[in-house]
Amino acid sequence: MDDDALLALATRLATEAAAAINAVRAAGFAVARKADHSPVTEADRIAEALIVEGLRxxxxxxxxxxxxxxxxxxxxxxxxxxxxxxDPLDGTREFAAGRDNFTVNVGLVAQGRPVLGAVALPATGEVFWGRAGAGAFKRDAAGTRAISVRRIPDEGLTVMGSHHYQDDPRMTRFLEGRHVARIVNIGSAEKFCRVAEGSADLYPRFGRTMEWDTAAPQAVLEAAGGTIRLLHGGGALGYGKPGWANPAFVCEGRA
Incomplete structure (x- = not known):
């Protein structure tokens, strides 16, 4: 399979997993705790099995x-x-709490860099996908269209922030001297997608994430013309790291 076929595969499986998650949500579910005390549900397990079996x-x-x-x-x-x-259900805490900001992330890494990815938003029916050099796209109730990052509007930056870190003093310090119109605090990889589609401009991430949280949405963001860099040192966010944990990073649209 070439990369176009692999991207179509990832997009299809992310979409199917989103439908499975919605079915679990409609039927009701219990929330368990993993060893690190983070939540997990039947939706996580069903979606992961569907995606993993399809990819393999x-x-x-x-x-x-x-x-x-x-x-x-x-x-x-x-x-x-x-x-x-x-990541079969990125934003399990949002899902478990009845909020709508959770995603399905399927990304492909090559030589330490995300090269393609698909992100589905089960609650809204949106699906984003992108491949390096081939652009980024969004499908929703209005149809399918190409997306791209935007230039910062005159009214200032729309900044995406984590729902669970909305009082983080690091955000205040990071935004000092910037012209900010609004800060939107939500969970999951949806934040990447809002920058990629041009409805937001900046997403600094100070807290811990894992590589499966970021590979697919990074591929979409970069295919849409955005960038992601390490918060400290400004280098690239690499993949295949021991333990799979990411350092702090910043996602940006067009300067």
């Missing part, structure tokens, strides 16, 4: 690193130069 069936030569398999200790080690990163 269609592209068996590409290893899959998925959040719940990592937790269970069953994910492959030393995945090689190309591998999938899957």
């Amino acid at each position: 069936a269609a592209a068996p030569h590409i290893p899959v690193i998925a959040e719940e398999e990592i937790e269970a200790g069953t994910a492959p080690t030393g995945p090689g130069p190309r591998f999938w990163l899957v």
Whole structure:
């Protein structure tokens, strides 16, 4: 399969997983706790199984690193130069609390960089996808269209922030001297997508994230013309790191 076919696969599986999550939500569900005390639900497990099985069936030569398999200790080690990163339900806390800001993330990494990805928003029916050099796209009730980051409007920056860190003093310090119109605090990779589609301009992330949280939305953002850099030092956010944890970073649209 070439990269176009792999992107179509990721987009289809993310969309199918979003439908499965919505079905679990409609039926009702229990919330359990993992070893790190973060929440997990039946929706996480069903969505991950659907995505992982689909990826391995269609592209068996590409290893899959998925959040719940990592937790269970069953994910492959030393995945090689190309591998999938899957977060079947990014924003489980939002999902469990009845909020709508959660996503399905399916991204492909090559040589330490995300090269394509799909992000589905089950609650809104939106799906975003993108590939390096081929642009980024969004599908919703209005149809499918290309998306791109925007120039900062005259009224100032729309800044995306984490729902669970909305009183973080680091945000105040980071925004000092910037012309800010509004700050929007929500959960999940949706924040990347709002910058990618040009409805927001900046997303600084100070707290911990994992590689499966960011690979797919980073691919979408960069395909839409945005950038992501490390908060300290300004280098690239790399993938395949020991332990899979990310340092702090900043997502930006067009300067």
